[in-house]
Amino acid sequence: MPSRAPSVCTHCGEPHTGICAKRAAAIAARKARADRRRPSSSERGYDAAWEKLRADYLAAYPSCARCGQKAHLVDHKITIAKAPERRLDPSNLQSLCTPCHSSWKQAQDRKA
Ligand SMILES: [Zn+2]
Ligand SMILES: [Zn+2]
Numbered sequence: 001m002p003s004r005a006p007s008v009c010t011h012c013g014e015p016h017t018g019i020c021a022k023r024a025a026a027i028a029a030r031k032a033r034a035d036r037r038r039p040s041s042s043e044r045g046y047d048a049a050w051e052k053l054r055a056d057y058l059a060a061y062p063s064c065a066r067c068g069q070k071a072h073l074v075d076h077k078i079t080i081a082k083a084p085e086r087r088l089d090p091s092n093l094q095s096l097c098t099p100c101h102s103s104w105k106q107a108q109d110r111k112a
Contacts, residue, residue, distance in 0.1 A: 049088060057093050064097040066104065071095035075104065 008015050011023040054074045064071045075096045078086055086092040096104060 053088055053090070053093075057090060058095055061095040063095060064100050065094040066100040067097060069097045069100075072098045073101055075101055079108070 007017075009020050009023070011020045011026070057074045058071060062071055063069065073096055074093050076083075076087070077092050077094055080087050083092065
């Protein structure tokens with residue numbers, strides 16, 4: 001196909017040469033969505049230091065702080081978003097079971 005004659009773009013259906021603006025926008029939008037879906041774990045504040053603290057805390061406090069059942073995870077009482085400096089502060093942590101964590105988070109979100 002001669003490159004100088006505009007051919008109909010397979011993406012937008014318009015005849016044009018060069019990069020398709022609509023296609024470029026679609027690729028950028030898809031990339032932005034993918035980036036939002038998969039923030040790196042360190043960007044969310046969960047890195048190796050947190051993983052170790054979490055494991056140690058769960059070993060020290062194996063029961064849910066709310067219902068006393070076996071805890072599955074360690075939660076920040078004050079969220080990292082609100083108090084990033086307390087991310088690794090044990091006094092800001094609590095062991096929770098999954099059901100309590102869900103209801104606790106929902107309550108927090110309602111307050112926020
Ligand atoms: Zn196009
Ligand atoms: Zn619980």
